[in-house]
Amino acid sequence: MSNQTLEIKWEWPAGRQIETKLLADIKKISKASKGLFGIGASPSMANALPDATDVVASVVSGPENLVGKDLSMRIPGVEADKLKVGEHAAIGLVENNTIGICVSAAPTADTHALKDWLNRWNCE
Amino acid sequence: MTASIFTFSGDQVALIVRGKTSHSHAPGVMEQHADCILSNGAPVGFFGVGNDGSSGGASSGIGASSRRSANSSNSSGLGMTGIVYDYSRLSRARANYVDAGIARGTGTISTVLFVQVSAAEARAFDKAWADMMADPGSFHILGWNCSTHASIAFQNAGILAGGIPGLDTPDNLYRQLCFEKAGKVSVISGYVGFSPFGSGYMLTVDTP
Numbered sequence: 434m435s436n437q438t439l440e441i442k443w444e445w446p447a448g449r450q451i452e453t454k455l456l457a458d459i460k461k462i463s464k465a466s467k468g469l470f471g472i473g474a475s476p477s478m479a480n481a482l483p484d485a486t487d488v489v490a491s492v493v494s495g496p497e498n499l500v501g502k503d504l505s506m507r508i509p510g511v512e513a514d515k516l517k518v519g520e521h522a523a524i525g526l527v528e529n530n531t532i533g534i535c536v537s538a539a540p541t542a543d544t545h546a547l548k549d550w551l552n553r554w555n556c557e
Numbered sequence: 558m559t560a561s562i563f564t565f566s567g568d569q570v571a572l573i574v575r576g577k578t579s580h581s582h583a584p585g586v587m588e589q590h591a592d593c594i595l596s597n598g599a600p601v602g603f604f605g606v607g608n609d610g611s612s613g614g615a616s617s618g619i620g621a622s623s624r625r626s627a628n629s630s631n632s633s634g635l636g637m638t639g640i641v642y643d644y645s646r647l648s649r650a651r652a653n654y655v656d657a658g659i660a661r662g663t664g665t666i667s668t669v670l671f672v673q674v675s676a677a678e679a680r681a682f683d684k685a686w687a688d689m690m691a692d693p694g695s696f697h698i699l700g701w702n703c704s705t706h707a708s709i710a711f712q713n714a715g716i717l718a719g720g721i722p723g724l725d726t727p728d729n730l731y732r733q734l735c736f737e738k739a740g741k742v743s744v745i746s747g748y749v750g751f752s753p754f755g756s757g758y759m760l761t762v763d764t765p
Contacts, residue, residue: 444649444650445648445649445650445652445656445659447645447648447649447652448648469634470587470634471587472587472634472698474587475587475590475634475698476575476576476588476589476590477590477591477603477604477605477696477698477702477703478604478605478606478634479604479605479606479640479642479650480606480650483653483663483664483665484663484664509653509663510663511662511663
């Protein structure tokens with residue numbers, strides 16, 4: 434099991450279906466750096482996001498090769514607002530697990546209930 | 558909340574200034590972005606990607622005589638690769654620019670400046686963007702940015718006679734269009750969305 438951090442890029446679903454579901458433990462949430470003179474947050478930067486927020490999490494359930502790995506995602510603030518450090522969240526991935534298209538806070542901390550919830554979860 | 562719907566039939570194009578909340582609002586330089594609407598209602602815009610200056614070389618096509626190359630390595634918004642986003646790309650990378658609900662949720666307010674044009678101007682405007690899409694070249698935050706490329710489209714179409722007065726910013730281009738095309742422009746501000754309609758797109762603007 435590797436501790437290599439997965440760098441996940443955020444995009445909106447735009448009609449795409451989730452290819453991989455992860456259950457992750459949220460470890461850190463922080464506002465993204467705006468870079469020199471705020472250029473990194475300029476909306477003319479292709480990768481800029483509204484109220485960009487960095488999220489670091491640890492994968493606790495999902496594909497075997499990803500479980501135990503840390504992941505980092507920069508996501509819109511309105512999406513990050515759904516999450517809390519120390520709680521679980523579902524993350525939906527596409528394009529060979531390189532792009533995240535949705536996140537949801539888990540409604541429970543119970544292990545068995547979490548598994549059932551993740552199985553039913555569909556980007557909602 | 559009031560939703561206004563606009564369709565396009567080849568006799569108007571538009572400039573969208575993202576981050577501009579009203580006609581009189583002057584957004585900060587790093588808080589604005591320019592997109593355009595083609596004569597069929599399709600949204601389109603020019604963005605910068607990457608910061609290593611390794612892949613955005615000079616090229617041919619629209620504005621080739623003045624196109625600048627990306628030849629410096631830096632992280633200051635210079636020497637980036639240009640990319641043109643259409644509706645499909647915007648839906649994935651910048652859904653808050655094409656989905657009014659997501660725009661509202663993220664607080665993304667835009668001002669849309671409609672410009673009445675002739676059929677020939679409309680065709681030339683659309684072609685200018687098609688050419689930039691095929692060969693976007695480089696991006697520099699100062700002087701070769703989203704508003705510069707929107708300006709090129711307006712100039713190549715014959716809608717504007719010259720470049721943006723002062724700094725190349727979306728709001729300066731907006732003000733130039735308002736001045737030079739007085740009587741042929743109209744404005745609405747709000748949360749902007751697009752949806753396929755006929756052979757193009759329909760624009761929805763929800764007022765805050």
